[in-house]
Amino acid sequence: MSKQDKREEIIQTSLEIIAEHGFHGAPMAMIADLSGVAVGTIYRYFESKDVLITELYKEMEGRIYPVVLKGYAPEKPVRARFFHLITSLLRYFINNPLDFRFLEQFHNSPYGVACRRDKFFKTKGRSDVFHELFEDGISQQVMKDLPVIIISDLAFGSIISIARDHILGFIVLDDTLIERTTEACWDGIKR
Amino acid sequence: MSKQDKREEIIQTSLEIIAEHGFHGAPMAMIADLSGVAVGTIYRYFESKDVLITELYKEMEGRIYPVVLKGYAPEKPVRARFFHLITSLLRYFINNPLDFRFLEQFHNSPYGVACRRDKFFKTKGRSDVFHELFEDGISQQVMKDLPVIIISDLAFGSIISIARDHILGFIVLDDTLIERTTEACWDGIKR
Amino acid sequence: MSKQDKREEIIQTSLEIIAEHGFHGAPMAMIADLSGVAVGTIYRYFESKDVLITELYKEMEGRIYPVVLKGYAPEKPVRARFFHLITSLLRYFINNPLDFRFLEQFHNSPYGVACRRDKFFKTKGRSDVFHELFEDGISQQVMKDLPVIIISDLAFGSIISIARDHILGFIVLDDTLIERTTEACWDGIKR
């Protein structure tokens, strides 16, 4: 097994265990076992459990962005872009429930809060696609004149809850439901 | 100190510590210390830490419901009732950030998932105010014709995210902002 | 077993293991085992291994001082006082080889160096018996006009080496040998 493969294996196994059992339910020894490596080996790839988790998060971002942005056309109208991003994200979560569960664990933890705070303060200058979209929407008066962060919460809060319920098996999201749900989100934020 | 008082004290202290430091950051010894009782005593009132946490959650519900339902008039139109419930809940979270932090910890944990699952299957028969409201809204064709659970996610997902950002200090919700935010939520689910 | 007894037991066991195997050769688990308590129990009495070791050192000082000072008469001439202290100390080490071995381990370790440094800087004002004796000796022109610390090294360095060799079994110190050795030490520092 190559160095890259082993790193990948550890990442993937950690993802699975943490997604299923949470951070405390994922001892390094268990991750090692299920990864088929010795405990010490993990520490060759990740300085500490904290670092492993943080890297796992970065990995996650690296996986999601390309998928969600595939076919994204920044020149299209705000509404179309919103639909593209939201349905893509929703589909990603549906297709990758482990990623979703991990992200939930992550965001609800010291790491996540720190990360959120970081983003909040650092994004002032640069911008991610979502932020950009919301700012466009507001300035073009297509979206409500509310703080970006609230627009963001309205949209993400909703679809994350919905994704969660789908993954827990409380609803089954098919294409029409995804469409109509996104529509509802749009209704919430559009002017 | 009476039996009830002692129980209350333990519940309250647990709430504070868990809200601030999370489940792992709240050892029984610390809870005991700050509650002014012995560790063993906690086990007279709660079979285990798990039970304590679950009870804490029930306690929480018992506190929130009365506050949120205060002045609630089931005979009023769906829209008015929605506004009442959502703004009340939002205000409750704003005024009781510890409760909010605890609930977030709780929902994002094995307990929370189990609890959600329980509720989902048991609520089939009986009904809570929110459920009832959403069902009314849908059947009266005031709300979108989507599964109740999705309507619910649209509304709650949003306002929970917003409450979180307020508590983390990323936004400051004043009365107008609460009003306009609720309005946006309504836009999302109204037909 | 009383609380005091248990603390005493842990102290004594630690002393024995550390004296024989050094700090690294004395894992908490081994100390616990031989003390007849669980690992966790040690942590009720000592915050950490570092603290345990530091306390052990204080304990040691508390044991040695009274023994060495027994019958010490500050009004006697310098030479007599020197003989009293040095032979007492030598005898103490001979009778308590574990204490001696521990002290050697301690002094040769981060703890010990820090402790030495502390003493060096703090003793400027107050004074221990030995310091006082050496200062008296120098000012009365009975001892050589060298820095106190050098006088101290001349005396202690010698008798510690001698005690070590006795404990290792390379020599057998009897009363006459102790007497003559002390005499030699005295010759080294007397004017």
Next chain:
Amino acid sequence: MSKQDKREEIIQTSLEIIAEHGFHGAPMAMIADLSGVAVGTIYRYFESKDVLITELYKEMEGRIYPVVLKGYAPEKPVRARFFHLITSLLRYFINNPLDFRFLEQFHNSPYGVACRRDKFFKTKGRSDVFHELFEDGISQQVMKDLPVIIISDLAFGSIISIARDHILGFIVLDDTLIERTTEACWDGIKR
């Protein structure tokens, strides 16, 4: 880099790290890193860490002896020889504090005790310069009629303590102080 060079490099690096951080503070990986070789390579030159340390000690002796013996004239009187050896040794320690620190670590450890014991039993037959000097001194009735080992402790114990305090910065030994200190040592052992 030649085989000899590599060995030398490992020895020197180990010395520095161990002198500064002690045995536990000197992991093989760190030694390898700073030596510019791979961990595995060290094991080609030294069977184990224990062996490395023991060899390091031998190396040390090999370095000190020539320096201390430089200009040593066995035909000179005992006193002159004593002065030569003791001041040379003291100067060596002052000029090579790393060597001194290492030797202290070494002597205060299982290795050191074993080594001392070895020497004690093996030196019975053959003899080192110091031993020889002390035996000469005693038989010529220039030194006190005490066991050689005690004479040795009187001298070495003192100057090692003094060297330590100089290296720790508690005193500053200049030429006169070295002279007077050696004189004091001599007073201790001379008849």
Next chain:
DNA sequence: GATGAATGAGCGTTCATTCAT
């Protein structure tokens, strides 16, 4: 020979839970 990734026993420490007082 040299390499350094892999190993896993072992360490110091924590904390939910028990039970003698």
Next chain:
DNA sequence: CATGAATGAACGCTCATTCAT
């Protein structure tokens, strides 16, 4: 009933040593 000292399994992490390349 209340207490809190005692327990020991479990955790994150280190590092001397091995061995495939």
